[in-house]
Amino acid sequence: MSAAPEIAASASKLPELEPRARALASLRRPLGRDLSAAELHAFVKDLADRPELWIELVTHDRGKRRYDELLSDAHLTAWLICWMDDHDTGFHDHDVSCGAVAVVSGAVREQRLVISGPPRDRTFRAGASFHFSASDIHRVRHTGSDPAVTLHVYSPPLLRMGAYAIAEDGVLARRAMSSSEELRPDARS
Numbered sequence: 001m002s003a004a005p006e007i008a009a010s011a012s013k014l015p016e017l018e019p020r021a022r023a024l025a026s027l028r029r030p031l032g033r034d035l036s037a038a039e040l041h042a043f044v045k046d047l048a049d050r051p052e053l054w055i056e057l058v059t060h061d062r063g064k065r066r067y068d069e070l071l072s073d074a075h076l077t078a079w080l081i082c083w084m085d086d087h088d089t090g091f092h093d094h095d096v097s098c099g100a101v102a103v104v105s106g107a108v109r110e111q112r113l114v115i116s117g118p119p120r121d122r123t124f125r126a127g128a129s130f131h132f133s134a135s136d137i138h139r140v141r142h143t144g145s146d147p148a149v150t151l152h153v154y155s156p157p158l159l160r161m162g163a164y165a166i167a168e169d170g171v172l173a174r175r176a177m178s179s180s181e182e183l184r185p186d187a188r189s
């Protein structure tokens with residue numbers, strides 16, 4: 001399979017967008033189709049290297065994760081998320097979307113749900129990145145004493161998610177939800 005050429009949208013074709021949105025939309029990536037997990041991984045690392053595109057949006061709130069949508073189009077969504085004080089998504093999936101995350105400050109801990117044992121646990125610190133496919137279920141939590149900032153990209157665009165909870169009888173259930181809802185950990189997960 002031949003890879004689609006990596007193309008940057010011409011800035012001159014994006015006159016209606018404000019400068020930051022224009023710069024974000026013109027970052028190099030395959031155009032006209034969804035991105036693979038590996039392509040998203042490359043894109044989020046490029047985005048991490050361009051702090052002027054998101055640094056002004058960094059705001060920490062002790063009470064909850066703060067998130068801002070940076071970019072949304074037919075094939076890609078990008079979010080900036082600010083974490084502190086053990087903020088936690090709970091276990092969730094991303095419906096049909098692949099995704100990638102870059103940690104630009106602080107640290108987050110990712111867990112993958114394992115039925116027969118404890119979750120697989122990885123910690124990602126500033127400068128690290130990871131990606132996931134639509135079939136993966138994970139949980140992301142803030143860790144460490146310093147606030148964290150992460151960049152998240154999804155393709156196809158993240159519209160739906162599934163949140164996982166364990167009922168009183170131990171049965172695991174998935175709740176479908178909109179990406180506009182806030183992921184929260186279930187008390188029993």
Ligand SMILES: [Fe+2]
Pocket residue numbers: 092093094138140
């Ligand atoms: Fe996620």
